[in-house]
Amino acid sequence: xxxxxxxxxxxxxxxxxxxxxxxxxxxxxxxxxxxxxxxxxxxxxxxxxxxxxxxxxxxxxxxxxxxxxxxxxxxxxxxxxxxxxxxxxxxxxxxxxxxxxxxxxxxxxxxxxxxxxxxxxxxxxxxxxxxxxxxxxxxxxxxxxxxxxxxxxxxxxxxxxxxxxxxxxxxxxxxxxxxxxxxxxxxxxxxxxxxxxxxxxxxxxxxxxxxxxxxxxxxxxxxxxxxxxxxxxxxxxxxxxxxxxxxxxxxxxxxxxxxxxxxxxxxxxxxxxxxxxxxxxxxxxxxxxxxxxxxxxxxxxxxxxxxxxxxxxxxxxxxxxxxxxxxx
Amino acid sequence: xxxxxxxxxxxxxxxxxxxxxxxxxxxxxxxxxxxxxxxxxxxxxxxxxxxxxxxxxxxxxxxxxxxxxxxxxxxxxxxxxxxxxxxxxxxxxxxxxxxxxxxxxxxxxxxxxxxxxxxxxxxxxxxxxxxxxxxxxxxxxxxxxxxxxxxxxxxxxxxxxxxxxxxxxxxxxxxxxxxxxxxxxxxxxxxxxxxxxxxxxxxxxxxxxxxxxxxxxxxxxxxxxxxxxxxxxxxxxxxxxxxxxxxxxxxxxxxxxxxxxxxxxxxxxxxxxxxxxxxxxxxxxxxxxxxxxxxxxxxxxxxxxxxxxxxxxxxxxxxxxxxxxxxx
DNA sequence: TCCGTCCGTCGAAGCGCTTCGATGATCAGG
DNA sequence: CCTGATCATCGAAGCGCTTCGACGGACGGA
Numbered sequence: 001x002x003x004x005x006x007x008x009x010x011x012x013x014x015x016x017x018x019x020x021x022x023x024x025x026x027x028x029x030x031x032x033x034x035x036x037x038x039x040x041x042x043x044x045x046x047x048x049x050x051x052x053x054x055x056x057x058x059x060x061x062x063x064x065x066x067x068x069x070x071x072x073x074x075x076x077x078x079x080x081x082x083x084x085x086x087x088x089x090x091x092x093x094x095x096x097x098x099x100x101x102x103x104x105x106x107x108x109x110x111x112x113x114x115x116x117x118x119x120x121x122x123x124x125x126x127x128x129x130x131x132x133x134x135x136x137x138x139x140x141x142x143x144x145x146x147x148x149x150x151x152x153x154x155x156x157x158x159x160x161x162x163x164x165x166x167x168x169x170x171x172x173x174x175x176x177x178x179x180x181x182x183x184x185x186x187x188x189x190x191x192x193x194x195x196x197x198x199x200x201x202x203x204x205x206x207x208x209x210x211x212x213x214x215x216x217x218x219x220x221x222x223x224x225x226x227x228x229x230x231x232x233x234x235x236x237x238x239x240x241x242x243x244x245x246x247x248x249x250x251x252x253x254x255x256x257x258x259x260x261x262x263x264x265x266x267x268x269x270x271x272x273x274x275x276x277x278x279x280x281x282x283x284x285x286x287x288x289x290x291x292x293x294x295x296x297x298x299x300x301x302x303x304x305x306x307x308x309x310x311x312x313x314x315x316x317x318x319x320x321x322x323x324x325x326x327x328x
Numbered sequence: 329x330x331x332x333x334x335x336x337x338x339x340x341x342x343x344x345x346x347x348x349x350x351x352x353x354x355x356x357x358x359x360x361x362x363x364x365x366x367x368x369x370x371x372x373x374x375x376x377x378x379x380x381x382x383x384x385x386x387x388x389x390x391x392x393x394x395x396x397x398x399x400x401x402x403x404x405x406x407x408x409x410x411x412x413x414x415x416x417x418x419x420x421x422x423x424x425x426x427x428x429x430x431x432x433x434x435x436x437x438x439x440x441x442x443x444x445x446x447x448x449x450x451x452x453x454x455x456x457x458x459x460x461x462x463x464x465x466x467x468x469x470x471x472x473x474x475x476x477x478x479x480x481x482x483x484x485x486x487x488x489x490x491x492x493x494x495x496x497x498x499x500x501x502x503x504x505x506x507x508x509x510x511x512x513x514x515x516x517x518x519x520x521x522x523x524x525x526x527x528x529x530x531x532x533x534x535x536x537x538x539x540x541x542x543x544x545x546x547x548x549x550x551x552x553x554x555x556x557x558x559x560x561x562x563x564x565x566x567x568x569x570x571x572x573x574x575x576x577x578x579x580x581x582x583x584x585x586x587x588x589x590x591x592x593x594x595x596x597x598x599x600x601x602x603x604x605x606x607x608x609x610x611x612x613x614x615x616x617x618x619x620x621x622x623x624x625x626x627x628x629x630x631x632x633x634x635x636x637x638x639x640x641x642x643x644x645x646x647x648x649x650x651x652x653x654x655x656x
Numbered sequence: 657t658c659c660g661t662c663c664g665t666c667g668a669a670g671c672g673c674t675t676c677g678a679t680g681a682t683c684a685g686g
Numbered sequence: 687c688c689t690g691a692t693c694a695t696c697g698a699a700g701c702g703c704t705t706c707g708a709c710g711g712a713c714g715g716a
Contacts, residue, residue, distance in 0.1 A: 006444070007672055018696045023674055030675095033694060050444035054391065055672035057382030058701045065447075068429070072414040082409060086400040089431050098447065101396070101429040103417050116334070116378035118702095119426065223611030224581030250578065253552030257585055283551030335702055346666045351704055358705095361664060383702035386671045446672095 006047045015043040026051070057118065066092060066306060067100040067120040069111070069134070071127035079249065079277070080295045081126075084148075087299030088124065095307045097121075108137035115141045122306045124148065128159075130196040144309040146302045149198040150318070158309065160302045160319045164199045167291045167323035168206025171245035171273045172215060174289060174325060178271040180243030182214040183207075184234060186255065187247050190219040203247055203275065214240075220248050227251040231258035247275040256284050278326065287328035294321060334375045343371040354379070385446065394420060394634060395428040395448040397439070397462070399455035407577065407605070408623045409454075412476075415627030416452065423635045425449075436465035443469045450634045452476065456487075458524040472637040474630045477526040478646070486637065488630045488647045492527045495619045495651035496534025499573035499601045500543060502617060502653060506599040508571030510542040511535075512562060514583065515575050518547040531575055531603065542568075548576050555579040559586035575603040584612050606654070615656035622649060 012019040017036060024030040025040040032040075043049070057063040068088055070081060089099050100120055102110055104127070111134060114120050121144065125134060128149035135151045147159045168185070175183045185207045187193070192200045204217045216238075220230045231254075235241060244259075246252050252274055256266065264270035267286050274281040274290035281290035298321065305315040340347040345364060352358040353368040360368075371377070385391040396416055398409060417427050428448055430438055432455070439462060442448050449472065453462060456477035463479045475487045496513070503511045513535045515521070520528050532545045544566075548558045559582075563569060572587075574580050580602055584594065592598035595614050602609040602618035609618035626649065633643040 008674095009672080019673080020675075020697075021695060024695085027674080030695090031693070036694075048440070048444060050441055052386065052672050053445040053447040054382040054385030054703095055701090056674080058380065058386055058671090058703085059673040059675080061674095061701080063382065065428070070413075072410060079407070082400060085398075085429065086431055089429055090433075093434070098442075099429045100393070101413065101417055101427045103414055105418075106421070112376070113378055114426075116376060117381040119381040223607060224584070225611055225613045253582055256552070279551060283553055285553045336704095337702080347703080348667075348705075349665060352665085355704080358665090359663070364664080380702050382673095383671090384704080386673085387702075387704040389671080389704095 006049045008049070008051065010047055011040065011043045011049050014047065015039045061118070062310075063119055063121050064096065065098045065100050065120045066122045066124060066303070067102050067111075067114050068124045069102040069104055069106070069126060071104045080293060083277075083295035084126065084299045087296035088303050091300045091303040095303070097307070108134050111137050111141060111143075115143045121310055122146075124302050124306060128198055130198055130201060144306060146306045146309070148298060148302055151198070154318060156317070158305055158315055158317060158319075160298055160305065161199065161321070162293055162298065163320040163323055164202035165206035165209075166320075167275055168203040168245075169209055170206075170291055170323050170325050171275065172207050172210040172213060174273050175243030175245065175271050176210060176213055178243065180213075180271055182238060182240045183243035183245070184215065184238065184241055185217045185245045185247060186220045186230070186234075186251065187217055188219065189221050189248075193219055200247075207245060220251055222248065222250050224254050227254035228258045228261075231255055232262065235259075235262050235264075242269065243271045243273075245273050245275065249276040249280050252276065252280050252288070253284055273325075281326070281328065289325060289327045291323045291325050297321065334377045336377070336379065338375055339368065339371045339377050342375065343367045389446070390638075391447055391449050392424065393426045393428050393448045394450045394452060394631070395430050395439075395442050396452045397430040397432055397434070397454060399432045408621060411605075411623035412454065412627045415624035416631050419628045419631040423631070425635070436462050439465050439469060439471075443471045449638055450474075452630050452634060456526055458526055458529060472634060474634045474637070476626060476630055479526070482646060484645070486633055486643055486645060486647075488626055488633065489527065489649070490621055490626065491648040491651055492530035493534035493537075494648075495603055496531040496573075497537055498534075498619055498651050498653050499603065500535050500538040500541060502601050503571030503573065503599050504538060504541055506571065508541075508599055510566060510568040511571035511573070512543065512566065512569055513545045513573045513575060514548045514558070514562075514579065515545055516547065517549050517576075521547055528575075535573060548579055550576065550578050552582050555582040556586045556589075559583055560590065563587075563590050563592075570597065571599045571601075573601050573603065577604040577608050580604065580608050580616070581612055601653075609654075609656065617653060617655045619651045619653055625649065 008019045008022050012022045017040060021032065021036065022040050025032050025037045053064065092099050111123065123143055123145040125145065126148045128147045128151050130152050132151045138145050147157055149161050150159045172183060188200055207217065208215050218230065218234055220227060246255055259266055259270060266272050272288050274288050276290060276293060278290065278292055281288040301319060308315045336347045336350050340350045345368060349360065349364065350368050353360050353365045381392065420427050439451065451471055451473040453473065454476045456475045456479050458480050460479045466473050475485055477489050478487045500511060516528055535545065536543050546558065546562055548555060574583055587594055587598060594600050600616050602616050604618060604621060606618065606620055609616040629647060636643045
């Protein structure tokens with residue numbers, strides 16, 4: 001039976017050993033004879049024992065919890081965030097950790113609070129901005145942490161991200177190879193750029209970095225009619241445009257529509273490449289090549305790095321995941 | 329300065345009082361003279377003191393954390409979930425609680441674990457299914473909890489939800505009033521129905537409940553081309569169809585397109601109503617009437633109810649939020 | 657003036673766990 | 687057969703907090 005209030009003493013009594021022995025069996029920090037260990041484990045199972053998290057954290061100075069601070073803000077691409085959350089929780093559980101959910105509006109003070117109260121052993125910060133006020137706090141706090149994204153000065157921090165610069169470049173390259181001389185990047189909503197979100201800036205840089213192409217970046221809202229309008233205006237303003245990279249997940253279907261309406265034949269006289277989930281690129285007609293934002297992998301990597309740091313092992317300062325272009 | 333390792337004893341020393349006095353000042357559980365209280369608060373601020381969460385939970389048997397179990401599953405409508413999460417975290421913080429993030433794949437065992445380890449004081453379960461294995465566990469556990477959604481037997485549980493049955497009915501009514509005799513509900517992905525998610529079933533029921541209408545429910549995938557195909561097939565199969573309710577957020581834009589392609593003039597010879605966020609209904613052309621799924625309100629209500637339960641106050645067993653049709 | 661209250665504060669116990677040092681028991685080597 | 691090392695286990699201390707009972711002083715009523 002599961003039990004409320006089953007303590008280590010109960011387990012110890014039932015197994016006929018001292019409480020400390022139970023603790024050692026469970027943590028493996030001292031060698032225990034197999035017979036004793038078996039008896040203890042049986043008692044644990046019988047009683048449905050789970051150590052009291054507070055007591056454990058008090059005694060061991062380890063909470064078994066990591067905090068993730070999520071950006072819940074304008075223009076953020078929600079599905080990707082959920083993938084992220086799911087990946088992070090799954091990986092954390094594999095390391096026997098739980099995840100505390102924080103939102104970016106708690107800001108630096110929120111970080112200070114969870115750190116000072118020893119609620120969590122480590123922190124993962126998502127959607128880091130180029131100048132992010134939380135980063136300085138993080139440095140002072142000295143709590144092990146991992147950032148998803150790169151702030152302007154990432155010296156001494158552990159950062160993980162897709163190499164968005166490369167992703168932008170890959171898209172430009174793809175379009176160039178298809179013979180496009182004039183191309184555009186249809187990006188996230190304006191707000192994302194204004195906020196100076198790292199990934200948006202990097203994609204732009206990468207996209208514009210290829211010499212010999214006329215390229216521009218066009219922010220784009222997330223709603224059907226506005227996507228259509230944006231595309232229409234873009235085509236009107238740039239009649240020579242023959243290549244488009246779309247880094248705005250919900251827009252993709254509508255972009256395809258607008259292109260069709262404008263008489264562009266995608267894959268023939270016009271080329272489109274997507275930065276986003278595979279499904280988005282697969283489930284339009286015609287299917288599009290795409291660069292995946294590997295949210296789950298990023299989340300996993302971030303959590304793993306954090307776990308290594310918690311164990312005092314070292315991790316690379318920056319991990320940039322190479323973008324993969326999938327042709328379809 | 330923020331401080332690692334600032335304890336209540338440090339605060340007490342600096343304020344020249346006993347540790348217990350500090351505790352009473354902070355909790356307000358005994359009366360303390362204003363002068364003493366001021367001195368204590370000053371010391372707290374100076375030292376950047378935050379109580380050690382583990383110690384507090386051990387001594388007071390209150391963790392200051394609630395768990396939310398999220399459905400991260402096929403066909404779930406992600407943006408709504410994020411609104412939910414954001415609303416819940418914000419409200420929880422207002423009550424000085426933190427939120428532990430769990431995913432539905434942890435299942436009943438996960439609930440048992442967090443309960444037994446006294447990690448959390450309460451639980452919020454989202455996306456409850458008609459027959460949900462977690463519900464039985466929840467009953468046994470005796471941890472205060474609130475469900476978002478209604479299981480088949482909600483006896484003795486606290487459940488909160490939009491009245492989806494009414495929402496379905498409101499949509500059917502709207503279409504009927506516009507003179508539609510044959511209508512359809514374009515719903516979530518098939519998987520959501522198969523899983524017997526409560527809200528999907530209820531919308532269906534409500535939608536089909538109005539007498540004198542030929543009505544049917546059509547599950548619909550979330551991707552552009554499939555949405556188009558589904559709509560096209562539906563129109564072909566039901567030439568008399570003149571009204572459509574769409575309960576599938578990302579599909580709305582594509583539905584509108586497919587209708588336009590089929591020569592339907594929405595608002596004139598054909599009517600569409602949306603169940604979903606305002607933006608989705610506003611940002612298509614023409615703007616559509618819609619029933620809002622008030623994710624943030626639901627989350628807030630759920631958290632508030634949970635807080636009341638934690639305080640031993642009582643709460644209504646079931647809270648059904650009345651759907652509002654917004655005409656545009 | 658004395659006693660009973662009440663208020664503000666203190667000290668100590670104890671929440672359930674981990675961890676350190678100590679203790680027997682066992683065993684190999686001389 | 688004794689010594690020293692090694693192994694398995696135990697007991698006690700202590701993590702930082704809350705809470706209970708106690709206590710001294712102020713104050714009001716008789």
